Amino acid sequence: MSSSPSTLRAHFTLAPDGRWVDGGGVTVRAGRIERFCATAAEVRRGGGPVLDLGDVVLLPGFVAAHTHLDLSGFEGRVPPGRSFPSWIRALLGVRGSLPEADLRRATRATAEQLVAGGTTCVGDIDATGRLAAVARGLRLRVRRYREVLDAGDGRRAGAVLGALASGSRRDPLWTEGISPHAPYTVSAELWAALARHVRRRRTAVAIHWAETREERAWLEHGRGPFADLLASSPRRSGLDAIEAAGLLGPRTALIHGNDATTAERERVARSGAAIVHCPGTHAFFEREPFDAEAWRAAGVPLALGTDSLASNADLDMRREMALFRAGHPGFRPAEVLDLATGAAARAVGLAGRVGTLAAGAWADLAAHAAPGKRASERLDAITRGLGAPLAVWVGGRRTESGPNQDSPASRIGKQTRGAQNEDARRTP
Numbered sequence: 001m002s003s004s005p006s007t008l009r010a011h012f013t014l015a016p017d018g019r020w021v022d023g024g025g026v027t028v029r030a031g032r033i034e035r036f037c038a039t040a041a042e043v044r045r046g047g048g049p050v051l052d053l054g055d056v057v058l059l060p061g062f063v064a065a066h067t068h069l070d071l072s073g074f075e076g077r078v079p080p081g082r083s084f085p086s087w088i089r090a091l092l093g094v095r096g097s098l099p100e101a102d103l104r105r106a107t108r109a110t111a112e113q114l115v116a117g118g119t120t121c122v123g124d125i126d127a128t129g130r131l132a133a134v135a136r137g138l139r140l141r142v143r144r145y146r147e148v149l150d151a152g153d154g155r156r157a158g159a160v161l162g163a164l165a166s167g168s169r170r171d172p173l174w175t176e177g178i179s180p181h182a183p184y185t186v187s188a189e190l191w192a193a194l195a196r197h198v199r200r201r202r203t204a205v206a207i208h209w210a211e212t213r214e215e216r217a218w219l220e221h222g223r224g225p226f227a228d229l230l231a232s233s234p235r236r237s238g239l240d241a242i243e244a245a246g247l248l249g250p251r252t253a254l255i256h257g258n259d260a261t262t263a264e265r266e267r268v269a270r271s272g273a274a275i276v277h278c279p280g281t282h283a284f285f286e287r288e289p290f291d292a293e294a295w296r297a298a299g300v301p302l303a304l305g306t307d308s309l310a311s312n313a314d315l316d317m318r319r320e321m322a323l324f325r326a327g328h329p330g331f332r333p334a335e336v337l338d339l340a341t342g343a344a345a346r347a348v349g350l351a352g353r354v355g356t357l358a359a360g361a362w363a364d365l366a367a368h369a370a371p372g373k374r375a376s377e378r379l380d381a382i383t384r385g386l387g388a389p390l391a392v393w394v395g396g397r398r399t400e401s402g403p404n405q406d407s408p409a410s411r412i413g414k415q416t417r418g419a420q421n422e423d424a425r426r427t428p
């Protein structure tokens with residue numbers, strides 16, 4: 001990666017404060033954004049060759065705050081089922097029947113598709129190490145949450161945590177986190193051990209919480225379909241278990257939060273934890289409408305994720321934004337874009353480092369074509385899923401898993417003028 005700067009210019013650029021800038025851009029050096037250029041004059045002074053991207057919208061890459069890329073090979077194989085526990089049982093049943101080589105291929109292909117769709121960072125739950133096994137050369141930033149669970153059997157807690165000591169992946173695009181799977185699969189002993197582990201490392205945490213009403217029925221009363229799947233109920237709420245372990249705080253992303261009481265929303269708000277909503281998966285299970293408005297009113301940071309291909313037809317963040325907008329017309333397009341960029345970055349503990357074009361952030365960007373003349377029309381189109389990423393950069397490097405080379409993307413980088421042409425194409 002070159003340490004000499006270069007500057008990208010676009011018709012419209014999303015400024016770090018949410019304004020739209022006409023004819024501005026960003027200066028990139030050594031994989032990071034060195035400067036946001038709010039005017040044409042600032043672009044000229046930006047540094048290094050100027051790469052004119054033309055009539056595009058330059059955005060930070062989307063951040064999918066919740067994925068399970070290692071489940072990509074399960075696409076279309078597990079129907080929603082009668083209840084959530086029956087879906088889990090079906091998923092576990094299919095798991096052993098698929099060749100590992102196929103699952104790895106699907107994982108890599110899905111990761112590349114994500115990037116091609118303009119997503120440059122994922123908060124990914126890693127239960128198997130499969131993504132790490134296929135990540136060589138992959139230009140995708142990964143907050144990798146190592147999944148831990150003991151199915152409520154506290155005797156396994158020590159071994160489960162011990163396994164975390166091995167298998168960390170050294171890659172500048174990866175940062176580690178931890179994911180206690182859910183209150184119904186983590187024993188009291190494992191919660192206690194996790195509390196010590198997280199306190200020592202101050203690491204980012206993701207926990208599936210309050211996905212279904214059945215979850216609460218079992219956790220608090222030992223009733224409902226989860227009783228067929230699990231041993232004895234802890235007889236306390238999921239949020240109580242998370243809080244007792246010291247894990248209800250600003251470094252935690254709670255995934256789903258579909259079945260929350262008003263009092264729980266207020267507790268989550270006070271804690272600083274984020275809620276990650278996955279519109280495609282929500283639709284797959286035909287859940288009752290997600291109360292994004294109530295979470296917003298409570299002051300809880302919201303973000304969008306995709307969950308996995310086992311419960312979603314696609315992991316494209318453009319589609320997630322479009323689904324969200326369709327279900328939540330009270331959210332402005334700019335807010336919806338934030339749910340997939342800046343807010344999602346906060347949810348995965350990477351605020352200021354991804355999901356923004358601010359100086360100091362990693363240069364994870366995408367240039368989108370979108371219909372419309374004004375910036376507001378293009379924003380409207382992009383958040384309705386109508387944009388097309390023409391080029392995607394991660395850490396300042398143009399990705400090859402981006403759009404195919406016959407697309408207009410191939411022309412980006414050939415629009416610079418004069419002697420700057422060759423340099424501009426090399427860097428970033």
Ligand SMILES: [Zn+2]
Nearest residue numbers: 068208255307
């Ligand atoms: Zn999930």
